[in-house]
Amino acid sequence: MFPIKYIENNLIWNQSGEVYAYYEMIPYNYSFLSSEEKEQVHNRFRQLIAQQRSGNIHALQIATESSIRATQEKSKELVTSALSDVAMERIDAQTDALVEMIGDSQVAYRYFFGFKLVLDDQEMNLQNFKETFKETIRDFIGEVNRKVMGDFLSMSDKEIRRYSKAEKLLENKIGRRFQFRKVTKNDIGYILDHLYGQVSVPYEEYEYSLPKEKLKGETLVKRYDLLRPSRCLIEEKQRSMKIVGEKQETYVSCFTISNIVGELEFPGSEIFYYQQQQFNFPVDTSMNIEVIENRKALTKVRNKKKELKDLDDHAYQNDSESSETVVEALEDVTELETDLNQTKDSMYKISYVIRVCADSEDELKMRCDEIRDFYDDLEIKLVRPFGDMRGLFEEFIPASKRFEDDYIQYVTSDFIASLGFGATQQLGEDHGIYIGYNVDTGKNVYIQPALAAQGVKGSVTNALAMAFLGSLGGGKSLSANMIMYYAALFGAKVLILDPKSERGGWIENLPEIRDQLNIVNLTSEQKNRGLLDPYIIYEDREEAKNLVVDILTYLTGISNKDPEKFPILMSAIREVTDSERPGLLSVIDVLKKQGTREASLIATHIESFADCALGILLFSSGKVEGSISLDKQLNVLQVADLILPEPDKEADSYTITEVLSIAMMIVIASFALNFIQEDRSVFKAVGLDEAWSFLQVTQGKALSNKLVRAGRAMNAGVYFITQNVDDLLDEKMKNNIGIKFAFRSTDLTEIKKTLEFFGLDPEDKGNQERLRNLENGQALMQDLYGHIGVIQFHPVFADLFHAFDTRPPVEKGA
Template sequence: MKFPVKFINDNLIINYKNECFVYYHLKDYNYGYLSEDEKMRIHNMLNEIFTQHNSSDVHMLVIGAESSISNMNESFKKEIRGDLKDIAVEHIDDITEELTKKYGKNQVKYRHYIGFKLNTLIEDINLKNILKELKLGFIDFANSVNSMFINDFTKVNSVDIEKYKKLEKLLYKRVNKRFRLEKITSKDYGYIINHLYCKNKCAYEDYSYKPKPVELGGLYDILRLSDSFISEKEKYLKISNDDNKEYVSYLVVSNVTSELDFPGSEILFDEASLDFPIDVSIRFNVLQNKEALTKVRNKSKELKDLDEHILTSNNDSSSSLVDARDNANELEAVLDKTKESMYKLNYVVRISANSLETLEERVSTVKDFYSDYKVVVERPFGDMLNFQYEFLPASEIMVNDYIQYVTSDFIASLGFGATSKLGEENGIYIGYNLDNNKIVNIKPAIAAQGIKGSITNSPSMAFVGATGNGKSMLSDLIDYYCALLGSKLLIIDPKSERGNWKEDLIYLRDHINIINLTSDIENKGLLDPYNLFDLKMAETIAVEILSYLTGITIKDSKRFPVLKKYISLISDGNNPCMTKIVEALKNSDNEVAKEIGIHIESFVDLGFSILLFGDGETEKKIDVSKAINIIQIEDLKLPDKEIEQKDYSSMEILSIAMLMVVSYFAVEFIEDDRSVFKISHLDEAWVMSKVQQGRVLVNKLVRVGRSKNSGASIATQSALDLDDDAKNNIGMKFVFRSTKIEEIEADLDFLGLEVNKENIDAIKNLETGQCLFQDIYGHIGRLDVDLVFSDLFNAFDTRPPMNKEGEENV
């Protein structure tokens, strides 16, 4: 049997018949949780790709390769920087060991390729062309002789190559309008052929191949890609390479017993749920309407004759035969009415395993999988090598016994290129995708680097959902890993839930700084803006804080100018501080100023207000030089979310003012030192969203990080707590369970999902520790958070002690 591939040049590939194909990689597109209208839009775009080209032969190829968890983490370890590198490397090794126990050594990753046969241009027949064709004929004859003796190499005329490249450019413009199609290179062809022949088993990202030129003009080594020992049995192939041995079997679709409903028939998308990789080859040729009608009418006649024969034998027609006749009649009517083409299709599935026992188990599983879609697959005897060749790029349909005649709608309904992929190839392991049971990794800093394919350049993250469903657990996990990888963290902890980290994360004890802001006299003025910021910034923040405490807005033409005047007056003096502002207002001859000063003074005597009102002389500074810095304010009293702002108590108002100052400090933190990635974590952000000054501050916290190699981590109870400016600048989004319809609808809008019963139920039915996750590429899926180690779970568990007893880790 002659090896089909003859020549590779960039994304061109020529077979032994001198037919030229061109292949593209179809970029994965998110398919999970889309509306029916959106799925239909994708279906129609795929349909256009199949119907608007001029190729008579199209090849859809799905390659499912196993990528090593160990290799994945080894490559990630090379990216680690910072003082905690040794701890991080040891930790990742421990994770690798645990994930291997849980998932096995490998994970499945699919790549989708689509190939078209290029039609040759019809040239004018003249003497010059005749002479040129004679010359090319002699070259082809010489090549065929050479190939008999030098079977590894073949020469292809450069004139043909240039002609095919021009045709490829025209085709690419036509088919690339709807989907992101990448022109593949020789690397992809080498990877596909090596994969099919069980050679050089590694992840695509780690694979390299470049055709080896032998002489100028284009001699390339191709056969070495498939240099394997193949033993063909009736039901499988045994493929051997050095110490590696695999068993490969092929299944082919022999019958589609009923029409596939769309949406709901995306077989290629649903195959990702299998816990082992498979490959799929779908080849189809266009049949013009007239030829297609003839085929269908002949088929109808065959079915009718078969049905009549059964009746004459006093037997009843089977239901499948009746359905087949109905489908044939319906298809004939459609073709007659629409004048559309049909497609002659061969659909083959490739299954491989390291042992015969495993191979048989996988074959049985795949048969059951297709049976659920009313699709019959068979395992032909004696044709395994033919199907091996049929999978190769630029090959052809090798076995014609299982041809199916379908419309373009059938092909577009299969879900080619659809994915539920989440996260990065390697990175911080945060859990697994419940929709396909695959590992989910993230890299919080990567969005700001303009990664190809991402839909955002924001490294900020948002965690939304009702209290007690796992927001803090996941956000703390990500913070923890970022610190290990060399990032700096500032965590604003208004409920003082992280005071145990030094004890529970003992190996990070020297790198954790818990700043517990108490009302002790030695902390006087610690949060005074003039103690934390430069003079200009301090004056601005003082205006914001005192305006909020007194309820004075910029629209108050009587009081706001007075307040602003006295703040500026103190700012221009020696050792400015908040206490001096209050004294200047209170002792003023201006009655309005005096009234404002007395109002503010009523706050000064409240508990921890000593932090906010310094004397300008004795204040110490907040140190955030360590990897993990946690700011906690003792006795902070946050209002309930349901309470209106006008009903806040004086302590609640003062608590929010404190949070505002700390949040401004967080903004300054992330603006410092662009060489280090920084995260500023604001917990209970809904409190800030209740006041205008707070909303502006949250927006700034999210927006500033994009240009400062920094990200904000915002945890709140609903997307309703974030305004449009903040939501538009969030990169990764984590939506946990909620039961309030209004909040669920806002969360779905935040994710860009349609508000329908299915998606509402998806959020309602999430369990504790589960969320809908949208990564920086726009992919959405159900994430099950996995902390792996009990010590991390215990450190990040914020439940009251009475709720922890006797419960298993989630």
Template sequence: MKFPIKYIEDNLVFNTDNECFAYYELMPYNYSFLSPEQKQQVHENFRQMIAQNRDGKLHLIQLATEASVRDTMTRSKALLKGNLKEIAETHIDGQVEALTESIGDNQVDYRFYIGFKLLLNDKEVSAKSIWQDLILGVDDFIHGFNETFTGNFVVMNNSEVERFNKVAQFLADKIGRRFKIRPLTKDDFGYLLEHLHGMNGQDYDDYYYHLPKEQDDQQTIIKKYDLIKPTRAMIEQKQRYLVLTHDSDQSFITYLTMSDIVGELEFPGSEIFYFQQQQFDFPIDTSLNIEIVTNKKALTKVRNKKKELRDLDNHAYQSNNETSRGVVDALDSVDELEADLDQSKDAMYKISYVIRVSGRTLDEMKRHADQILDFYDSLNIKLVRPFGDMLGLHSEFIPASKRYMNDYIQYVTSDFIASLGFGATQSLGEKEGIYVGYNVDTGRNVFIKPDIAAQGLSGTVTNALSAAFLGSLGGGKSFSNNLLVYYAVLYGAQALILDPKSERTNWTRNLDFMADKINIVNLTSEEKNRGLLDPYIILKNPKDSESLAVDTLTFLTGISSRDAERFPTLRKAIRNVTQQKEPGLLKVIDELRREDTDIAINIADHIESFTDYDFAALLFSDGTARNSIALDKNINIIQIADLVLPDTDKTQEEYITAEMLSVAMLMIISTFAIDFIHSDRSRFKIVDLDEAWAFLNVAQGKTLSMKLIREGRSMNAGVYLVTQNANDLLDEKMKNNIGMKFAFRSTDINEIKHTLQFFGLDPEDESNQQRLRSLDNGECLFQDIWGHVGVLHFDYIFEHLYHAFDTRPPQTQVTGGD
């Protein structure tokens, strides 16, 4: 069969009939966990995109591309920075071996191409344009004559290409208002052609198509050999399949085409392109060649069909026979379609729907084909494997090709095409980066780059570096949080972990290969730690120390800035202490007593009442403490023994003294964290707040956490909040500053609704509620920086990481403990 492509320029493909198609990649859009109303909106957007073309042709291709696990991990290695690079490379090598053993060398991903036939009908007619068309016609004749008799070169007029380029740009602008698209390149076309002709195991991102050109001001010349080079393969056509030999690889290919739609396709539920991604564990390709039938022509065809059906009805009546049920149903359908076309003025679409499936052996190919037939049959769609037509159906996948035959065409509306879910995805994460686990629904690996959100990449829905880990006890949020922070550090980040439960003491033992890179500060009530958390000791800037001293003491005493008598008194005493040579919180008490007023003495007595607790010694010093907390290691963990954290449902007025002191300490450490994120802006930093709800519940904690998150974005730092419920994350201002979201199992219906709302999903959708409720340990609902949502299973792979990060009691050995 004649190769249909005549010339390729950027995303333009010219065929041998001198038609020009512009091809774009439709960037996959999130479709998981959407409510029926949200799905309907996506459907309407796609329908409008299809319906805007009143004439011409469309070509939709769902392409199963391959991504090499080893190549992906090699690209991930290129992201490594810092002094843990060798350890990180060892981990990556171990991950490669484990993944290739379990899933093979390659993983399948799906890309969506859409091609539009370009028409030049809007050009103004003038003497000049007629003359240009005449010149182009003569040029085409000469070039065609040369190609016919020499056969070695293709000559293309640059002016003609430029004319189509302008139309393609206008088209891209229109499509871009509804969907994100990317113009294809020669490499995309080369991969597609070579893939169709039996290429296996080629990483999509590493593929290069060499298509040299000779160009001057008037024309461009390419060799025909270079154009057809990606199709080099030995093709043996059998009755119902092809045998392709590409290099040393042999594969068996068969094509299935849609023959009948025997029932109504209900939307939502008919998104074939979407469900195929999770239904099959083998790659399939789909081509949808669409010829647009204008409204006027469509009405003519429908009315002619209506006349035929009425003739059959009249004939049955005249013969004293009952009209068959099929004719009656067809008449009803035709009447409905005629009314719809007449009212909406929409076009009809003549489609050829072809599926390509392959196998390493003939039996494997047949098994795959049977699974596809069963899947489509459940959707009331009948597929067939035509006898002797395999090569023709194969050609339908080639860009700018014609429909091979009319035996299996269907007439449909734009609603039908939009309901197929073209471009809907279940992808999660990045193309490379930290391997954290796999998508539960598709089995595809999930990679994360924690530091790229703030880079302003096209297509992202957030530029926030912060993340939230939500869920009830025992679901796996602490384990998964530890795993992600650990790998981020291996890739070059620096972490400060605030651990109020002292659950990370064993890290230096279980991670002994990097023990010298971990700094655990265990703040006990021992005398050597006295005053380490005193605002005047922990912060270097006196002004910052004074501000933190005010926040701490007003929180502990409950004095509001609106208190006209007590607040100025306390504020004056703190200011006087700040100006001393060796300031400390204990000296605030002395300053108040020196004031010698009833109010000052009352405040002094109130503050002094807190100093009796053993671990309060960490907060109050006389200014002579000289120890400081160093944060110069890759992982810095601050643990405070004996903390008594309040329950989440407690109000501040209900806190006991120990709880007040505990929250005050968390506030001071989080303020200290602000100094941490201001160090070395070129290095990505993580502040990990375990049990974040404890200080998000108080006004000062809210202010500090927002400051951490806001300043972190500009200082290349992310704040990771580990808490139980999305409601702990305060208002929309904070939630909008959180990029990645991880939600683990929850059983409380109100928490589930808050979580779904936090993810931008319908909180009343019962299927979403049930999915969140039934997550296994180590599984979470994950939303990445692109807005994609799916169920992620964290995969630790290495036993030493499981033992290091598992926070459950020793007798409960379940993956991903909390």
């Protein structure tokens, strides 16, 4: 008999009248945690299990296979740009390459918990007795009607309300330690269809039709609709089953634990976590957990201890030694008795079943061997009981009962917590821009740059900014270039500030986007005079004045706390700002006209910068021919003659050209502020290459903070491409970084700071070594959900790699 009787939201009634509340557990990050942090997770999980003092728990891990082709097709739905044709061609070619490399499908895991609801808060008064009696009679009549007349099942609305109330209390309890989501009928339908081999659509698109008819005091549901997911022919063999559906045939086998030979040592026993990188095929796991409250558990343990002592005494009386097995078992049971006495915890009767499927019997056998080997390494012995496949298979069905007691294990909450249920190695989104693959699991990694601001469920940040950190040559520029290129193809307007002029070759290397690619190359020629003059950039005079103040105070070193020079400078700036045709050169003229010694010295100081080659771009008389346009899908703004100081060079030792270069960077960054304030309905991305160059000066810091703050409001992300974590200023700035990438670093101090930036233990030696030993193109990544892993960036196409690679060319031998 099919075990499910009725479904209401996340509540499931079984044929025995028991009610379970099911939740999906939001996977939690487990990668790169220190031993202490893993212990904290372990304790939270143990408390989650231990709070269920009675009843049953059903923990269910479901492997959902996703088609790469379907994922790529779904990614196409996000494309909205003028470059949509190019985007579609790239995605199609990308799809063919990925399928050829890794096949057409990949596995993702979802985790579900079902808790049996026990209405133990009801007083057994006369009214409750009457209600229970009425429900019993109604169920009996309904069962007779169903067998004699029909296909409809009736459920009392009062009973639904009673259990719904109990479910709300449970939800509050379990939500204190991990994130959970109430399952829906679609989730339950998908699980059933998946188990019976009938799923043909992705998880997110699955729809389970379960129409209901609401009558006075009761709800009717058609029994066939509940049974529909299980419609198939099942042929049970000795140690496997053949499931024949409408569209395909599936071979299924079930394992269960026969014996745990050794002691599972934690950390290291996280089966659910490690199997994600071990198996490239779907593996489902069901843990049917029966709670044995403390008093009963102690009785059972003491009885077992008594049996073992009798065996030990019997051996002694016969002048022989007890076997090693008996001695060890007696020590273990004594230790368990002490533990139960002290903690007052429950014990748990667990049925652990593994389900594996394949398209052929040969493939199923190979997969079974691989699973058995994996568990053997953990000193856990698995069996496929002869003739028990159907019973073990049905344990996976939500709200079902345990099939048999032959293979149960008696465990504590520590054992269940040590298995790593819900621990994930997942990175990124389920579709979007393909950027590479998880090094540990081989799974494709997708991102959606605009998604953070949408408040997506499960995310730990709503910041749109990204950071690309790492020493020279690790791959941060190539990776950032790739993401911004695809962002433009998908519909974002992109501006890249390139102080090293490394992207000038894109016109030749990326001919497919030439019509929507705008590279502005600013040289110190007379034709470009004043193009970066703040009075030319900004139409708003007040904004222009503020930027002029930032630039001139930086160039001259005049502080706003200087009571003599600062008022003189501000007076001249105000006069120029209010003039008919303002320009930076006019500030020099106004200062000279003041006739004072201080004003003349300031004018001379500013004029010394205006006379430099780079000064041509910054200083104008207020009249400039042409302007800088950033109206294409992908815009690159570069100044050819910038000479930036080394990151570790002291500011006091900067040359005049280096000072002017940083001033230019501040002005160029102001373009970004104008850029992101365009159409709020369009996502904008601003790439700040060599971001340290303006983050290290006061004016640049203020501008960067403004870019980040305004970015969130204006649907824009700022991408900081820099070498060190400290370049990202204070914690406030760091907290506004959403997705993070850290490439190889060899400096221990910087490695520790990077790990701390990712929220990891900076003293963990394993994490330090992992970051130090990253290969070119590999990065430590943290996504919107706080998940952390190592990604291998994968441009796929040789032309993109060539275009985005910023390494100097290698001389070829003759």
